[in-house]
Amino acid sequence: MMDKGSRTGLRAVPAEALTAGDVLALPDGDTLAEVSAVAVENDDFGVPALVVATVAEGRRISIATGSMVYLEPADAEIGVSAVAADHGSPEALVAQIALGHPDSATVQEVAGRLARGINLKSGSNLQDLHQLALALLIDEGDTASALTVADLLADLPFDGNFGRWKWIEGGLAIAAYLTRHDDARSARYSAAIRAADDAETDPLRAKTAAVYRQRQLNEPNVYDPEILRASAAGKTDVERDWRVLRIGVLLYLRAHGGSETLSRDALERRIAAELAAVGALNDQLAAD
Structure with a gap:
């Protein structure tokens, strides 16, 4: 997992706000990768449980709903994919x-x-x-x-x-x-x-x-x-x-x-x- 120091300069967003095109900080270090696709998987009760982001070479990153992820800052105008808000806000x-x-x-x-x-x-x-x-x-x-x-x-x-x-x-x-x-x-x-x-x-x-x-x-x-x-x-x-x-x-x-x-x-x-x-x-x- 990335420590706080390695997150400097990145922006935190709820996992549910991820969209294709975001540049995501991966969980195995300081590596960044562009997200090519995002899917949401429900639990057995039909409640969103996992956000699955697909990055380079088809790698799938599973993130629990409610978690915060870290993205490379975007110069573009903020949209739904760049909600810098704590989960529950x-x-x-x-x-x-x-x-x-x-x-x-x-x-x-x-x-x-x-x-x-x-x-x-x-x-x-x-x-x-x-x-x-x-x-x-x-x-x-x-x-x-x-x-x-x-x-x-x-x-x-x-x-x-x-x-x-x-x-x-x-x-x-x-x-x-x-x-x-x-x-x-x-x-x-x-x-x-x-x-x-x-x-x-x-x-x-x-x-x-x-x-x-x-x-x-x-x-x-x-x-x-x-x-x-x-x-x-x-x-x-x-x-x-x-x-x-x-x-x-x-x-x-x-x-x-x-x-x-x-x-x-x-x-x-x-x-x-x-x-x-x-x-x-x-x-x-x-x-x-």
Whole structure:
């Protein structure tokens, strides 16, 4: 194994962030070798356990997930493959997830932005995390990873900034849905999503806000006209985007406990139907 002295000048990254083209410090000394291919091997439970990097002459380097490896510094702009973050950090988690979805343009694009550093007070970073969680749930069907990303948002408290809160709220809604078979855990997410409801301390303003909120819950905008127009015009990509927005609304309504017009059970049926509809549209777009 390389000692600390031999690592001087190298950059440390999580093993899960390795990509072809990286120049890796090998475990048998100070030798560096370019990585030609990277694969992830799961354990018997389907959990990523080993990162296998192929280097010169077909040599395979096996690295346990969660380990740090050392790479030659790159002059190029940092991307997903150059996440200089400790294992368990938001950046490392995103890098690991991105490694599992190399063919998803959305996952790679969003993860590439987040790899530069995640500031959980930045509205744009929170928006990217929300988009990533939605893509993993809706497009990739990777519920475990979607929940991991959603939890990065769900851990954040309401601080009075509604611009940031809408993305945290979205993460809580995703997490509440994905943990629906764990009543206690799902209830905690649902309780957290109502934090902003009780933020107003002025009694009159709080009453007015409650009336407005109930109207939104009872008569939500689920983009029916937009979806119908896009479908009638044969604009599959546009219809898909509107349906993704609809899923976000339905997830929020469900996490909020439903409303006077839409029960939680009804919302779960609608969410399942929308996920299937978007899946079919994705298949159609892929075939075109």
